[in-house]
Amino acid sequence: MKIQKKLFLLLFALVIWLIVYMNIEAAANYLVYSIIRMEKGMHLTETIRFFTFEVPKVLLLLTLVVFVVGIIRSWFSPEKTRDILAGKSLLAGNVMASMLGIVTPFCSCSAIPLFLGFVEAGIPLGVTFSFLIAAPMINEVALVLLFGLFGWKTALLYMSTGLAIAIFAGFIIGKLKLERYVEDWVYKIKAGNQIAVDEKISFGERLDTGFEAVKEIVAKVWVYILIGIAVGAGIHGYVPENFMASLMGKSTWWSVPLSVLIGIPMYSNAAGIIPIVQTLLEKGASLGTVLAFMMSVIGLSLPETIILKKVLKIQLIFVFVGVVGTGIIIVGYLFNFIFA
Amino acid sequence: MNLIKVYGSGCANCKKLEALCNEVIQELNIDATVEKVTDIQEIMKTGILSTPGLAINGKMISHGKLPVKATLIRLIQDNIN
Numbered sequence: 001m002k003i004q005k006k007l008f009l010l011l012f013a014l015v016i017w018l019i020v021y022m023n024i025e026a027a028a029n030y031l032v033y034s035i036i037r038m039e040k041g042m043h044l045t046e047t048i049r050f051f052t053f054e055v056p057k058v059l060l061l062l063t064l065v066v067f068v069v070g071i072i073r074s075w076f077s078p079e080k081t082r083d084i085l086a087g088k089s090l091l092a093g094n095v096m097a098s099m100l101g102i103v104t105p106f107c108s109c110s111a112i113p114l115f116l117g118f119v120e121a122g123i124p125l126g127v128t129f130s131f132l133i134a135a136p137m138i139n140e141v142a143l144v145l146l147f148g149l150f151g152w153k154t155a156l157l158y159m160s161t162g163l164a165i166a167i168f169a170g171f172i173i174g175k176l177k178l179e180r181y182v183e184d185w186v187y188k189i190k191a192g193n194q195i196a197v198d199e200k201i202s203f204g205e206r207l208d209t210g211f212e213a214v215k216e217i218v219a220k221v222w223v224y225i226l227i228g229i230a231v232g233a234g235i236h237g238y239v240p241e242n243f244m245a246s247l248m249g250k251s252t253w254w255s256v257p258l259s260v261l262i263g264i265p266m267y268s269n270a271a272g273i274i275p276i277v278q279t280l281l282e283k284g285a286s287l288g289t290v291l292a293f294m295m296s297v298i299g300l301s302l303p304e305t306i307i308l309k310k311v312l313k314i315q316l317i318f319v320f321v322g323v324v325g326t327g328i329i330i331v332g333y334l335f336n337f338i339f340a
Numbered sequence: 341m342n343l344i345k346v347y348g349s350g351c352a353n354c355k356k357l358e359a360l361c362n363e364v365i366q367e368l369n370i371d372a373t374v375e376k377v378t379d380i381q382e383i384m385k386t387g388i389l390s391t392p393g394l395a396i397n398g399k400m401i402s403h404g405k406l407p408v409k410a411t412l413i414r415l416i417q418d419n420i421n
Binding site (some may be wrong): 077078079082105106107109110112113114116117118120188189191212216 | 349351352355380381383384385388389390391404405406408418
């Protein structure tokens, strides 16, 4: 397809997108109140209205952002990130690694070759960890959901505190000099010469990368979003206001560490957990506690630590989980304190 | 005889790529064998940091993504003898 034709189609799609997005709420109201004629103010009505409004909204936002991020990511690759980070000093390296973690395409299934490649290139352990913390925790799916369901302030808050945790946790791990707790065979691996990465990508191909990202990611997460919003809608309609206040409210000091402890072994992606978390907040849970819970579910997961176990000795795994977990707890308390 | 190698230590996309390669060479009647490389040392030797990697006759063609079928057909046709 010619690039002009592609751009024209894209523009057309964007206009349609805008028109649909602006009218979802009205359409959902019309559907629920006028077509199926449900009574206003009833629990079931509110639950269904919430669901019919949130699902298309979040899916539309997701499609657009995944497309844009897909295009941005076509300029980055783990190999390029490695070359940028090689030879960086500790603190500067941690900052760069955390930021690159957001934009570099990364799947935790590639964590092992990435770790080995970084070590081989002489990137300090702490810098590598900054990358490995930021990459899964701060992702476009999480940011879209936070933006769509909570607003831009919470999304920004999540991103900046996530970055801070990745930078400082990596820095601390670097300062602790834990290289001896990396499995010995890691240092014996010899990586090959850099492969020639084809740099000449046309803009048309970058657009294709965006489309492919949409197909892949949206196909993977829509089910979780649907389930998450359905559970959220149920809580929204049926659970009384302030129900969570005593359990996850800011007056209960132990709620932050408890949420983190529950969140670490829980494995869910952002798409499943954020819609649920939104309604917890609505029912009286405090922002810091909710943020901490969300971060520990998305950022620290059992499957990822099991993958990392192949290259790290158990002591280092504990330090990693401990340092990141502590960072998340601090963030949780901080926000409960600020928004008190 | 062409040799197509798929590098990856068992991630979902690696398995999909191997299956897709087999599908393409069968459908287009291409004289090639598909080999899966799972040994991490062998993967690292190629220099890639993200899997799945796709090499045709010793040349790394694509890595870190699962190409769509149309792209894969083009990649294979461009790089076989």
